Amino acid sequence: MIVRKLASVTAVSLASLCYANSSHAEDLTLCWAAWDPANALVELSKDFEKKSGHSMNFEFVPWPNFADRMLNELNSGGKLCDLLIGDSQWIGGGAENGHYVKLNDFFDSEGISMDDFAPATVYAYSTWPKGTPNYYALPAMGDANGWFYRKDWFGRDDIKAAYKEATGEELGEPKTQKEMLQIAQFFQGREIDGKKVYGAAIFTERGSEGITMGATSALYPWGFKYENTPGKYDMEGAVNSAEAVEALEFYKEFYKTATPPGYTNSYMGESLDAFKSGQVAMAMNWFAFFPGLYADPDTGGDKIDFFVNPPQNQAGSTLGGQGISVVSYSEKKDASLEYIKWFADPAIQAQWWSMGGYSAHNSVLKGDGFTESAPFAGDFLKAMENVQDFWQEPTYAELLLAMQKRIHDYVVADKGTAQEALDMLIEDWTEVFEDEGKL
Amino acid sequence: MTIDRLASATPVRVARKIKGLSDRAIAWIFVGPTIFLLLAINIFPLIWTINLSFTNYKANRINREVKYIGLRNYERILGDSDIWLSMQATAHFLFWTLFFQVLLGFALAWLINRKFRGNDLWTTIIVLPMMLSPAVVGNFWTFLYQPQIGLFNYIIAFFTGADPSSFEMLGSVDLAPWSIVIVDTWMWTPFVMLICLAGLRSIPDYIYEAAEIDRASKLRQFFTITIPMVLPFLMLAVLFRGIENFKMFDLVVQLTGGGPGSVTEMASINLKREAFEKWRTGYSSAFAIILFVTVFGLASIYVKALNKVKER
Known part of the structure; x- marks a missing residue:
């Protein structure tokens, strides 16, 4: 009888432990193109792993195959990517076809304001229909x-x-x-x-x-x-x-x-x-x-x-650049949203810029000494003032x-x-x- | 006695041993999985593709209503000048690769068929290109064709005195279709050579000996013995290479990506773009059916001709 009780307690404890692990420490996969900023993001994300307990995996695809590979993944409802830094032109399809999670409620509950990001990047990387306050991505990488x-x-x-x-x-x-x-x-x-x-x-x-x-x-x-x-x-x-x-x-x-x-x-x-x-x-x-x-x-x-x-x-x-979205087919949406929250932090955005990523956060772009921080920083700001993007239709x-x-x-x-x-x-x-x- | 022995050696019908199953049922159990697989991976997709070809379905727009639009996809394809240009590019590639591969493949087989020292070594060296991956071949020929550092341009320049960077094999509208013909010929001529070699080696020596006795000249022996007896093999090689080159994709994508412009955009590349880049699934299904019917029709006619040649 005692043995049976002990066995039951052990089984329940093990099950609880497994559940606790699965709900708190997830293995997240972030998908992006294979290029220099992606390597910087791997380094940057170590901070997220330390703070959250989640572990990050990365799926980087060379640019010529990036759209093919990722759009195939989304269209087939694939679960490879929990987070996707998708090209700006994908936002229409991502939103209309239900590939991306709409982030408005999340932004409201976490106090993330799109006013904190450069307007051109919010317009291009986050909104669908264009210019409306319907957000499907957080500006991740400004580019032109x-x-x-x-x-x-x-x-x-x-x-x-x-x-x-x-x-x-x-x-x-x-x-x-x-x-x-x-x-x-x-x-x-x-x-x-x-x-x-x-x-x-x-x-x-x-x-x-x-x-x-x-x-x-x-x-x-x-x-x-x-x-x-x-x-x-x-x-x-x-x-x-x-x-x-x-x-x-x-x-x-x-x-x-x-x-x-x-x-x-x-x-x-x-x-x-x-x-x-x-x-x-x-x-x-x-x-x-x-x-x-x-x-x-x-x-x-x-x-x-x-x-x-x-x-x-x-x-x-x-316009180049991308926003980061949570893939709606992911089974780890909560942990993915945690990543977005962490990434939106002004301190992380400052680190992102210093490591070679192009932050679109106003605290970075309008910060003291930004234009002198790199020989191309001033040109980047100038470019972002007059960017135009291709059709973003589905x-x-x-x-x-x-x-x-x-x-x-x-x-x-x-x-x-x-x-x-x-x-x-x-x-x-x-x-x-x-x-x-x-x- | 013999008949009795044979009768006793004949096994008792298997069905009697397995209660309730006839011979026919057992046969179906064995053949069934194969037929099921065939239906699942060949016949069902074909029927499904035919069905999709009459719709406006787009695989990337799952929320969109799918409508039957009759023959509209077929009408659009047959009236699309870009499709006809891609068919022209395919026909150019097909004709010239077959022409050169048959010519060179047969010539090489004829030479290799002679008895000489190092015969085996030369055969091995010649067949090396066909053992390589098309992706690898495409990549290194891209370097060979590079106008500034490419070996191909330097060789041509050496013989013609032209500036190596004055012409672009892959970037010129006139030269790009020929550049892919050259690479495919380089890669697949050995395959044709091997088939021709098999044909040449199957000709019995006594036929040539009889011709010698009849004082037939070498040229006459070639045209009246060698060519007719190798012809079925040659036609088989043409069939294999023809089907392969009709659906040519990998090598050309590596070399030119269908460019410059669209001059080397084969039907298969066009089809892939329509199906998996533009996601016009209904339209591309109709295009795939048209290509299937074309290949199937041409191959059927050709196989009939091949059988006639064999019967001769």
């Missing part, structure tokens, strides 16, 4: 497409003199898109220290989002708009405006006359390679990579400097792939004119919106 250049080359007297002679202007950080092209053309094929160098590395990748992100960096400064009236999907005259056509022709000219040979399918990795191997004078890439570039022993430090995407008719930068993938095709066909494959490419893009997008019943 920017530029970096060989400061050491730009500072050399012989090169400055040659530029002055060739253009009649002083060589320096470009103030407009056209000036940037002029500088890139000046460097194209030039011999520096016995090595042939090229103007700039730009995005031309076909498969995922590369050429769209690159071309919009020209389209936005020219004044490109997706719709004449926001929310009406009236694209005729906006997408194919005279300014948009000129911007696309400009991007093609840039590609044809000022980029290294063979860069027909290049994105983030290729841009970094071209710069680090000393092939190009300038390159475009996401601000997320700038800390790593600055720290590079060969081309970083005093050899590199950064500038925001130059304006033309107006200022404009292509059908964003269809819209994106259509643009990838039309732009690549025109810029790289010499098919048709800029006007035709943009006209056909409107046709493609109209078909998508008609299918969705939005037109």
Whole structure:
């Protein structure tokens, strides 16, 4: 009898212990792209593990496969990710298809205010429908497409003199898109220290989002708009405006006359390679990579400097960056929300910035000395003031792939004119919106 | 006596031993799992795909109402110029890879079939490319084709005197379709060679000896003995490679990703984009059915022709 009682007590104790462990110490999996900031987040999250008792696992997927892999996971109701730092364009699909947990109640109960974050990032990374106070993510990683250049080359007297002679202007950080092209053309094929160098590395990748992100960096400064009236999907005259056509022709000219040979399918990795191997004078890439570039022993430090995407008719930068969401299929939502609460803490946000992540928290961005904290910090702030994002509709993938095709066909494959490419893009997008019943 | 022995050796019907089960039932027990698997992984998906091809279903929009839209997906596909361009790209790739692989594969087999020292070593070296993964092949050919550091460009430049970085195999609209043909030919010619070699080695020596006695020239022996007797093997190789190349995906994705623009976007790449990137499940199902019918139809006609050649 005693033995039976002891056995029962032991069984109940063990069961309680197991339950206690499962409810208090969870194994959380955070999914993101495989890149420099992700490594910083692994380090940062050790603090969360220490404070919460939960353990963190990470699933990082290389950028070219990130969307494919993660959207497949979400669409199949997969339980791999408890937390997902998903691209800004996924927010519409994440919200409408029920992949992301709506965070309003949680934010209210925990006193997390979206007013504490940069408005552009809240708008782009968190809200759906756009601009409404319905939050499906916390801004996690502010980002935009920017530029970096060989400061050491730009500072050399012989090169400055040659530029002055060739253009009649002083060589320096470009103030407009056209000036940037002029500088890139000046460097194209030039011999520096016995090595042939090229103007700039730009995005031309076909498969995922590369050429769209690159071309919009020209389209936005020219004044490109997706719709004449926001929310009406009236694209005729906006997408194919005279300014948009000129911007696309400009991007093609840039590609044809000022980029290294063979860069027909290049994105983030290729841009970094071209710069680090000393092939190009300038390159475009996401601000997320700038800390790593600055720290590079060969081309970083005093050899590199950064500038925001130059304006033309107006200022404009292509938005990158992501918000962090709780996946609705996760069985560990409470622990995941704990992570979001921890991450929203201003002290953690400050640490995030110091470790190489781009915080979107006002306490960091408006803090004393932020602009001096890194050589690209001021440019980052400037960029975030004028960012524009691609469609964030649930059908964003269809819209994106259509643009990838039309732009690549025109810029790289010499098919048709800029006007035709943009006209056909409107046709493609109209078909998508008609299918969705939005037109 | 013999008949009696045979009769006694015949086992008692199994069904009698297992009460209540006929021979037919036992046969079904054995065949059943295989048939079930076939139905589950081949027939059911096919029927389901046909069903989906008449709908507006999108696998990423689970909350959206699924509507039957008749033949609209088929109409859109057949009227879509991009689809026809991808079919053209597939046809170009298919025709030229088969042409070069048959030509070179047969030539190599004919040479390897000669008796010479190091014959086995050369055979092993030649078949190495087909043992590699297409992903690996795609990656290293991307480097070989690199205009600034690529070996391929340097070799061409060495013979032509052109600047190595003056042409881009993967980035040029004119050269990219040929660049993928070159890589596929490099990789799969050994496969055709092996099949042709089997054909050549199956020809009995006495046929050539008889031809020699009849004073037939080497050229005549080649056209009247070698080619006809290897033809069934060659046709089999064409069938295998044709089906494989019709659905070519991995190698081309590694090399060009379908670019520049869409000039190397094969039907399979287009299908994958529609199905798993744009998530137009109904539309892509219709496209898959069209491709299936095309391959199935062409393969059936071809197999009939192959059987006729064999019967000769």
